[in-house]
């Protein structure tokens with residue numbers, strides 16, 4: 001049995017979604033970021049963390065990619081050109097979307113108050129919008145970033161877009177990204193994970 005450590009409203013949601021996509025059972029310890037329980041498994045006290053048997057894995061993207069590789073689904077094989085292209089979308093999501101969202105969050109409630117800047121949120125919104133523009137150009141007419149198949153970066157991007165809309169109130173630009181996100185949210189695994197998140 002897999003064990004997911006982290007509250008559903010954190011980036012642990014990414015792992016919940018991946019586990020639902022894979023149809024794998026798991027138990028969840030909904031510990032809060034920066035809690036003593038999070039510190040017990042991660043020196044940074046960040047969540048999520050993940051146990052596969054006795055092995056501990058840190059970082060939502062590392063966990064999702066590990067699960068996709070292990071189960072041979074939602075990923076191209078390591079060492080292929082397709083995998084390099086797939087990873088470049090994962091890194092776009094992290095650099096341009098997650099990075100902007102997280103820096104805005106840090107300046108709103110994470111950093112010590114004296115280090116927060118009022119200018120961070122608009123700068124981050126600007127960067128996020130630019131990142132969406134790059135994503136839109138690379139998505140083209142595809143259903144998912146790698147074509148017709150849903151892969152790890154779609155899940156990370158879908159999570160970031162939800163975070164932008166629900167928490168930051170940063171809307172998507174009119175155009176194909178709106179139907180792309182609707183497609184992601186229409187996946188049964190997303191819906192199941194979301195219901196579990198809301199029920200928690």
Ligand SMILES: N[C@@H](CCC(=O)N[C@@H](CS)C(=O)NCC(=O)O)C(=O)O
Pocket residue numbers: 009010011012033034044045046047048058059060061110
């Ligand atoms: N790159 C990491 C980031 C983890 C992370 O920052 N998680 C947040 C909650 S979503 C957290 O634990 N923050 C506590 C902190 O930054 O001190 C991942 O994707 O798992």
